[in-house]
Amino acid sequence: MCRIFGHFDALATPHELRSVAAAQRHGGPDAQTHAYGAGWALGNNRLAIMDLDGGDQPYTLGEDIVVVFNGEIYNHDELRQKLSARGHTFRDTCDGSVIPALYAEYGAAFPEYLDGMYSVAVVDLRGEPTLYLATDEVGMKPLYYHWDAARRHLYFASELPALLSFRQVGATPAEAGLDAYLATKTPFGEQTMFEGVKVLPPAATVRVTRAGGMHVTLRPTTGARAPHCAEPEAAAHVRSLLRTEVHRLTEADVPVSAITSGGLDSSLVTVLAAEKVRDLHSFNIAYTGTWPSDERAFAREVAERAGTTHHQVEIDPATFPSLLADVVWHLGQPNADPITLSTYALFGAVRDAGFKVAITGDAADELFGGYDRLKKAMDAPFGTDWVPDYVEALAAVPRNLRESLYSSDYLGFVTANGSAAEEITERLRASTADRMTTLTEFEIGERLPAYHLRRVDHLSMSASVEVRLPFCQPSVVRYARSLKADLKIDGTRRKKVLYAAADGLLPESVLNRPKQPFTLPITAMLQPGQALFDHARDLLAEDRLRRGGKLNPRKVEELFRLQAESPNDRASLAIWSLMVHELWLDQFCSPAGTVAGSVPGVTV
Structure with a gap:
């Protein structure tokens, strides 16, 4: 298990590479290594789990195939035996060391042979330099990236703070981010809260060259109907x-x-x-x-x-x-x-x-099918529109409440450009699959990787x-x-x-036992006299909200008053969500949209 990072057809100084590695060292404290050449670099922070004395990255095959890997490959022994029979040799028994040979045998199809959780980067210098990126089919190992299509520059990393450590990657808040966050608890799909920064979807294979640019292919993930009906x-x-x-x-x-x-x-x-x-x-x-x-x-x-x-x-x-x-x-x-x-x-x-x-x-x-929202959607009578209630159940803050919290300018922006909830509603309504399949594919393909x-x-x-x-x-x-x-x-x-x-x-x-969520009892903890309540009041002070321009300070104050007088889950989760968003702005985004300074209490 590791953290990976790199760039392709771009520039980064050795200092930048060290800064990126430092920002995610907690995920790989056992070794920090990188390799680079003309216009490319691959780096790795290692958390040693398999073959503790081996596993040195980047992995290589000759001088032209270079690989970094984050995750665990559970069928590596089987793959090593098959690849050995084809004439490949291995310097250790670490799971990731099979990837260069696997790529040499199968090219861009190599992820189809991997069983596990992973994000992988391969630089192939044979002929036109080419970068391949790959993610597992559920999205267990995220990979964030910034692609400059005009310059054909790509930067990537396993964590957002690391990616933002590249000087060419800005920390500008996405204008639609606040609404998407409050509508779904975190941005879904490939979007993040930063302009120009995305995350690869599950089951993605990416090919990047200077001549061809960046192309993302999604591998098939569904199977045949289960044979068991009882x-x-x-x-x-x-x-x-x-x-x-x-x-x-x-x-x-x-x-x-x-x-x-x-x-x-x-x-x-x-x-x-x-x-x-x-x-x-x-x-x-x-x-x-x-x-x-x-x-x-x-x-x-x-x-x-x-x-x-x-x-x-x-x-x-x-x-x-x-x-x-x-x-x-x-x-x-x-x-x-x-x-x-x-x-x-x-x-x-x-x-x-x-x-x-x-x-x-x-x-x-x-x-x-463990969530209340899934059962309610399935219980809705045939012919009724089950989608709006399901989408509303995804929200951190219900639509009527969140729109009342927006400033007039931000509400105008959301109305003019469409909300995240509306986009999800349209996609679900457009599905031609049966209701359970539609729900399952959305839960696994969209919400699970992003939110969970x-x-x-x-x-x-x-x-x-x-x-x-x-x-x-x-x-x-x-x-x-x-x-x-x-x-x-x-x-x-x-x-x-x-x-x-x-x-x-x-x-x-x-x-x-009745089902209950594994979570924090915030309705009880966000009350006057509790440390969290006081912290939220400080973070959501009127002067701060006016500077941000997206929230109505008077409506936020009403929310605090309601929670103080009659604590409830609706108000407490709204306060919590706004508090987390304000803290994120503090830590990552200055008023000018640049990366904020050092973060108190965090060592990188």
Whole structure:
């Protein structure tokens, strides 16, 4: 697991390359290396997980093929055997070292042979210099880039703060960014909150040359309809797939741990991992004091069932304001889910306990229909327009409220240019697939990588911890994509087939408990007298908002008054979201749109 960066047909000084590497060193503290030539450079920050004494990057094949890689390739042994039979030799057994030979054999099709999570950069100097970039089919390992089409310059990095360390990449806020953020909790698709900065979509293969420019190709990700129509057979297959993938994903040359929230998904992964890992350590997070939705008892019960060594992590809400600046910096752009604070603190505790790998249950809700918004959309009668309510459920701030918070100038801009919510609504309505397929493809292809996986990746790697995601493995994703709707959501049941797969493996209390989100109880924490409430008031002060020009200070003040008098989830999430956005502006964007100065509390 690593961080990668580079440029192609562009210029960057050695100092710039060092600055870029330093900005994401937390994700690869074990080695920092780069290679460069006329008009190109590839760099790597290494977090040593496999073959601790090998794995030196960039990987090379002769003098003309140079590769840097971020992620884990789980079928590397199989690939190494096949490539060895074709005459290739390898200097170590690290997973990424197979990529140069794989590229030499299959060219641009090399990602089709990789099973794992990855972002890869290949420079091929045979003939016209060519750069290839590739991402895994779910988007577990993000890759951000800036492409100057006029000059044919490309810059890329695994994290936004690193990419912005290139002098040619500006930190200008996207004018539509605030509305997109409040409408979906973070920008979806290839967009970011910065003008001229994008993120590669899942399953992307990119080819760049001076003559041809930049071309992005999306590889196919869907499979045939699942052969199982009955719940018992489908559940047995899901259990078998998960067991196989969890066991594969526990293989590492460093100790592996598990994140155990106490819900179905992480609990199932923990129990399956414990079958393979002797003395598995599990981690759960809770908050000092008494707060709603505390899950520690469920997590403890799962740990006892699985026989893990359990770590109960506890953080004090009084420390949240100081943590929040670090969280926003590592994410590089706003994410409105309060779980970001919990996630950041949790992976710090995993690192401090001596673990560099954690296995989690992320992505099960997207694959198997676990969210309320999915059930409500599926329950809408045939012939009715289910799309607006579904899109509204994605928002951090409901449409009527967010538009009331905008200044007249910004509301005019959004009205004239169209909102992110309207664009998503039009795309969903235009789908010719059945309703469940439409929802599943949007959840997996758009929301999961943007909102969920980038958050998990950046906040785990901020602590030098690699997260492994069994539910994101191709075998599981493709099967879940192909399942009939009534095997996911049926009557009052959600994640129907996944619950059936877990039956007998988990305590009844976990299987029968009501679903609740693994998040921060911000409605209780954003009240007068709490540290977060005071911090939000400071960040959203009237003079600051007037300078920003996009928000109406009087309406924001009304929001605080409402939350103080009658605390509720709607107002608290709105305040939280605006606070995170303002902090992001502070850390990354000066009034002139240039990169802000050093960030207090963050060492790079």
